[in-house]
Amino acid sequence: xxxxxxxxxxxxxxxxxxxxxxxxxxxxxxxxxxxxxxxxxxxxxxxxxxxxxxxxxxxxx
Amino acid sequence: xxxxxxxxxxxxxxxxxxxxxxxxxxxxxxxxxxxxxxxxxxxxxxxxxxxxxxxxxxxxxxxxxxxxxxxxxxxxxxxxxxxxxxxxxxxxxxxxxxxxxxxxxxxxxxxxxxxxxxxxxxxxxxxxxxxxxxxxxxxxxxxxxxxxxxxxxxxxxxxxxxxxxxxxxxxxxxxxxxxxxxxxxxxxxxxxxxxxxxxxxxxxxxxxxxxxxxxxxxxxxxxxxxxxxxxxxxxxxxxxxxxxxxxxxxxxxxxxxxxxxxxxxxxxxxxxxxxxxxxxxxxxxxxxxxxxxxxxxxxxxxxxxxxxxxxxxxxxxxxxxxxxxxxxxxxxxxxxxxxxxxxxxxxxxxxxxxxxxxxxxxxxxxxxxxxxxxxxxxxxxxxxxxxxx
Numbered sequence: 124x125x126x127x128x129x130x131x132x133x134x135x136x137x138x139x140x141x142x143x144x145x146x147x148x149x150x151x152x153x154x155x156x157x158x159x160x161x162x163x164x165x166x167x168x169x170x171x172x173x174x175x176x177x178x179x180x181x182x183x184x
Numbered sequence: 185x186x187x188x189x190x191x192x193x194x195x196x197x198x199x200x201x202x203x204x205x206x207x208x209x210x211x212x213x214x215x216x217x218x219x220x221x222x223x224x225x226x227x228x229x230x231x232x233x234x235x236x237x238x239x240x241x242x243x244x245x246x247x248x249x250x251x252x253x254x255x256x257x258x259x260x261x262x263x264x265x266x267x268x269x270x271x272x273x274x275x276x277x278x279x280x281x282x283x284x285x286x287x288x289x290x291x292x293x294x295x296x297x298x299x300x301x302x303x304x305x306x307x308x309x310x311x312x313x314x315x316x317x318x319x320x321x322x323x324x325x326x327x328x329x330x331x332x333x334x335x336x337x338x339x340x341x342x343x344x345x346x347x348x349x350x351x352x353x354x355x356x357x358x359x360x361x362x363x364x365x366x367x368x369x370x371x372x373x374x375x376x377x378x379x380x381x382x383x384x385x386x387x388x389x390x391x392x393x394x395x396x397x398x399x400x401x402x403x404x405x406x407x408x409x410x411x412x413x414x415x416x417x418x419x420x421x422x423x424x425x426x427x428x429x430x431x432x433x434x435x436x437x438x439x440x441x442x443x444x445x446x447x448x449x450x451x452x453x454x455x456x457x458x459x460x461x462x463x464x465x466x467x468x469x470x471x472x473x474x475x476x477x478x479x480x481x482x483x484x485x486x487x488x489x490x491x492x493x494x495x496x497x498x499x500x501x502x503x504x505x506x507x508x509x510x511x512x513x514x515x516x517x518x519x520x521x522x523x524x525x526x527x528x529x530x531x532x533x534x535x536x537x538x539x540x541x542x543x544x545x546x547x548x549x550x551x552x553x554x555x556x557x558x559x560x561x562x563x564x565x566x567x568x569x570x571x572x573x
Contacts, residue, residue, distance in 0.1 A: 135355070157477055176534075183364075183367075
C-alpha cells in the first residue's frame, strides 16, 4: 500500500520536482558561480522551457 | 474537513487569487519582456553622445569637476547622487530642484568619465515615463502612481504567489490519472487548455515563484530602505543629531577615496549626496560592492562626514536589505549573460500562456455552468413536478 502510494506520488510529482530542482540549481549556479557554472545554469534553466514547449508540441496521449 | 471540501476551498482560493491579479500580472509579464533586455534596448534607443575612446591607462577626470559641471548646468538645483556605470566609462549625476522633491522630478546628466564632457542631459523621470522604456517600467513597477502603485502591484504579486501555491495543491488531484506531458487535444478545447495550463504551470513553477516573490520584495524597496534609515543609520549618526548640516561639502573624490580605504577589496558604485533620502544631511553615503559573484550583488554603504571628509561608519545592512539586493538579480535575470536573459524571456512567455489559459478556463467553466443552469431551468419549466423531486 505504502509503495503504491509512493509510486503514485512519484508519477504525479516526479517530473515537476525534477524540473523544479534543475530550476533552483540553475538560478543559484548563475548567481554564485562564473564561467562553467553559467553554462551549467543555462543548460539547467533551459530544461523547463524545453519540457514545456516539447510536450505542448508533442503531447503524450 | 473532508478531502472534497478542502479541495473545494483550495479551488476557491486559486480562482479568486488568480482572477484578482491576472490582468495586472499580464501587464507585468508583457512589459517585463522588453525590460529583460533593457540594457540592450536603452543602448539602442539612446540619443546621447558616445563616450570618448581613450588609450588604456588614461586617468579618469575627478568627480568633483563633473559635479561642478553639473551644477553649472542647473544652478539653484541640488545634487542627489553620482553613479558610475560599470560597463562604460560614464558617470551619471542626478539632480532635482530640492531634496524634498518627488523622486519622479529627478533628472540625470551623463558625463564622459575620462574627458568630463556632458554626453546626455536627460529628462525628469516623470517625463521619461512617456518614452518607450519608461512606459514599460512605469507599467511594470508602479502604474504611474509612485509608492502607492508599488505597494499595490506588490500586493498583486502576493496574490500571484498565492495562486501558484494553491495551483500546486490542485495539481495533484487533477493529474492523478494523467502522465506528465499529457495534453488531450482531441477531446475538447477546454480540456486541451486545462492540460496546457497544468503542464506549463508545472514547468514554470519554481521560476515563477522566485520571480514573483522577488518582485514583491522589490516593490517594498522604499519602505525597507526607510526602515533601515530610521533604525541602523539613525543610530550610526546619533551624535550628529544636534549639529547643523555642513555649509560647505568636502571633496567627493576624497570621500570616495576614504570610503574605499575603509572597505578594502570593495568597489565604489555610487554616491548618495548629503541631503538625498539614501544619505543623511551630514554625510555622503558611498555605496560599495564586493568582488565575488555573490558579494558583487551585496552593497556595503560607507558614511563619510561631508564636513570633515572622514569616515564616520561602515554600514552593515540588515538581512532584509541583503534580501532586497539579492532579489534584484533574481527578478531581473541580468546576472548570467544574454543566454539567461533569453531563458528569462521564454519562461515569461510560458507564464503568459499560463495566465491566459487560466483566464480562458474560468470563462469556459462559467459558460458551461450557465448552460447547465439554463438546462435545469428549462427542465423545471417543462416538468415542474420532476424538478421538485
